[in-house]
């Protein structure tokens with residue numbers, strides 16, 4: 563059957579695969595024929611994802627990406643990959659006057675430093691195949707959508723959304739492509755931040771031209787496009803998937 | 811933990827609302843200046859000053875400043 567989005571024969575590493583968007587990406591990739599390597603900190607939830615995968619030959623690694631040594635260890639254990647989705651992320655709404663060195667560090671470590679170190683490591687250890695595709699999960703926040711209390715997170719994603727352009731340039735000679743998907747609010751455990759109230763979410767949802775928040779699969783399908791050979795000529799882009807929110 | 815002290819710190823999160831307007835029985839969500847940013851600031855203040863984690867729900871379920879104080883105290 564004709565399918566330019568097929569991932570048959572590809573091995574794809576997915577971080578943050580124990581929940582939300584990362585889990586949906588892993589499952590959808592497996593349905594399109596990929597062998598996936600899933601990673602996150604929580605082994606139980608990771609195993610749940612593993613059980614949802616189609617086909618066989620998938621791998622699972624527990625890894626805390628805020629620890630640089632753990633990143634090195636992870637990369638040393640994986641085979642050569644054709645795709646990588648740097649998706650693990652964390653968020654906490656903090657008004658500016660309450661920002662602390664520690665919480666800035668924590669958010670930047672997972673959202674910004676870890677994806678950079680992971681990319682470095684797979685390059686250095688030659689674990690990225692020629693023509694591989696790297697996808698970051700940035701956010702609409704990373705490309706200019708501002709929300710009160712979201713400063714640290716926004717900075718962490720903005721850094722990735724601009725970093726990827728340099729990465730795309732540097733890796734282009736090996737035909738490795740680097741892009742990001744920038745989701746609007748997507749229904750995962752992350753948006754049910756303890757600091758946010760349900761009514762606020764309901765009001766917020768009404769601002770979306772397409773009338774709803776995203777589902778994890780909406781984001782996963784965009785990633786699949788970027789991982790597949792259908793996007794062989796696409797690199798250095800931030801693909802916004804937000805139900806139309808940012809056209810307002 | 812004292813109510814008087816809590817009210818003072820609660821009031822500090824506002825810029826245009828005079829501290830004298832904020833009392834134990836103030837229905838805080840009806841204050842003109844109340845906003846989601848102030849709600850986040852109150853949560854962060856409780857964390858910083860009392861080392862107690864409250865949630866958006868605790869704010870939603872409180873009507874007066876004293877209600878919120880009691881919710882915080884219950885977690886101490």
Ligand SMILES: NC(=O)c1ccc[n+]([C@@H]2O[C@H](COP(=O)([O-])OP(=O)(O)OC[C@H]3O[C@@H](n4cnc5c(N)ncnc54)[C@H](OP(=O)(O)O)[C@@H]3O)[C@@H](O)[C@H]2O)c1
Nearest residue numbers: 578580581582583602603604627650651701747748750752
């Ligand atoms: N949901 C949205 O509205 C939205 C919008 C824009 C962008 N995003 C981005 O999408 C990505 C996925 O988020 P999500 O919405 O799917 O949230 P989620 O359900 O909370 O998933 C976050 C994932 O990141 C992993 N993770 C967090 N810290 C980690 C660490 N130190 N080491 C390794 N893994 C770690 C978590 O796994 P463990 O806890 O098991 O480690 C989990 O699998 C994030 O980068 C987020 O910023 C989300």
